[in-house]
Amino acid sequence: MALLLAGDIGGTKTILRLVEAQVDQTETAKSSLFEQRYVSRDFPDLVPMVEKFLQEAQQATGQSFAPEKACFGIAGPVVNNTSKVTNVGWMLEGDRLSEQLSIPKVSLINDFAAIGYGILALEPTDLHVLQQGQPKENAPIAVIGAGTGLGQGYLVHDGTAYQVFESEGxxxxxxxxxxxxxxxxxxxxxxxxxxxxxxxxxxxxxxxxxxxxxxxxxxxxxxxxxxxxxxxxxxxxxxxxxxxxxxxxxxxxxxxxxxxxxxxxxxxxxxxxxxxxxxxxxxxxxxxxxxxxxxxxxxxxxxxxxxxxxxxxxxxxxxxxxxxxxxxxxxxxxxxxxxxxxxxxxxx
Incomplete structure (x- = not known):
């Protein structure tokens, strides 16, 4: 099974998680082999943070981890698999991260694109209904969220699966x-x-x-x-x-x-x-x-x-x-x- 690295990167904190790929991708998303939280400003770049994370994972579990794929959700725009994390001055490029971390596939996505993927794996207990409405199968999905800023995104079904899109709405x-x-x-x-x-x-x-x-x-x-x-x-x-x-x-x-x-x-x-x-x-x-x-x-x-x-x-x-x-x-x-x-x- 493939080993995956997931990250939620913000100007204040970053959370990293190792997961093992399963046939059921939604179950993959919710599983965790090891997880750690870091203060983003404590690191000059994401690379030394991930290196420290993998070392701590090995120390905690006694296993050596070499992720095959990684995806990082970033609080900010992502263009051509590149993003600047303004609050900490990081300039992240997927190709550079892939090379320096020896991870074959690295994808950078906007944090609300990450949330868009995430809702596909949520359970009813993860949600609170405000309006029941009349849900329709495979219809578009909207995501909105106020926090430090106001994020928006949307999902469109292509006949096989939902495709996730970020927005600067x-x-x-x-x-x-x-x-x-x-x-x-x-x-x-x-x-x-x-x-x-x-x-x-x-x-x-x-x-x-x-x-x-x-x-x-x-x-x-x-x-x-x-x-x-x-x-x-x-x-x-x-x-x-x-x-x-x-x-x-x-x-x-x-x-x-x-x-x-x-x-x-x-x-x-x-x-x-x-x-x-x-x-x-x-x-x-x-x-x-x-x-x-x-x-x-x-x-x-x-x-x-x-x-x-x-x-x-x-x-x-x-x-x-x-x-x-x-x-x-x-x-x-x-x-x-x-x-x-x-x-x-x-x-x-």
Whole structure:
């Protein structure tokens, strides 16, 4: 059996996993012979990280490992099997990695392409249904996920299997729908001195902070001392490594219903999230399902369940009946990208 190496590469952390290829590729993707997590900035390049990983795998298991295929999901664009991991300054080329690591086949894919592969191997327990819809066999599938940024991707069935495609749809224009959203858009244009607002500036972790700042500066509600202190620390660390996460603090305060400003922030965030997911669905008609991944949705599941996401998703005028047919599920398994990288490797 072939030995596969899968990786989930981010600017902060990288997870590597060794798996053994099986006849059932979905089972291959979920199996693990050895797995390790590393701080990306601790290494000048992916090569020494993988070398250390293989050494640690040998020490832990007593076996020597020589992967035959590898796939790495990367948080950023991939062009011609090449990608720059901006936060750590890595320039990764599949051919170079193959040569230096002695792995015959190496594929680099976008992190949301990896998630696209990963959802093909998920179990029902890995998912939470927001809208049952009317699923259709072999219909297109959409993937969207807010985290540090806003990732999007899609899958199309070719008659034999699903083919996975990445997208940079998160950088499309933000489309305000309410007076408050129009005010927020103008606020951000002026504050940031930019010409346009991408949807990622609103539907992401940075978007939660931006919405909060807008509401705070418009005196929507009084700022709590706790969040104020976190925001002050975050602002003072601009240009340096962050020690606080305002988006997480705002989300938690909203979940616990102990801060009106945070609750309104998350309401606007989820409304915008649902609207953008609906925009994606209009373009793809993903009756195979729309899957919500990323680092935020699963963490604020009660807020996602309250209904405003689905209402905004469905609010597409005469197309509402089509939107009601799209199955919507939240991905609960945080390793979906790693699973996807392994599945992609098995197909090389």
């Amino acid at each position: 998160g950088h499309a224009d933000f489309a305000p729908r309410t007076e408050l959203e129009f005010q927020m858009s103008r606020y951000l244009l002026d504050k940031l001195n930019i010409e346009r607002i991408s949807v990622e500036r609103i539907v992401s972790g940075q978007g939660i902070i931006a919405i909060y700042q807008f509401l705070r500066d418009r005196d929507f509600a009084k700022e709590s001392p706790e969040i104020a202190e976190i925001m002050h620390t975050w602002n003072s660390e601009i240009g340096r490594e962050k020690t606080v996460d305002p988006a997480a603090a705002i989300s938690q305060a909203a979940l616990e219903q102990r801060d009106h400003l945070s609750e309104k922030t998350m309401q606007m965030f989820i409304d915008a999230y649902g609207a953008e997911a609906g925009n994606q669905a209009l373009k793809l008609l993903p009756y195979g399902g729309l899957y919500i991944a990323g680092g935020i949705a699963a963490k604020v599941l009660p807020l996602m369940e309250e209904g405003s996401f689905v209402r905004s998703f469905q609010l597409k005028g005469r197309m509402r009946s089509l939107m009601e047919q799209v199955p919507i599920q939240i991905v609960l398994n945080p390793q979906v990208g790693l699973i996807g990288a392994a599945l992609c490797a098995s197909r090389l």
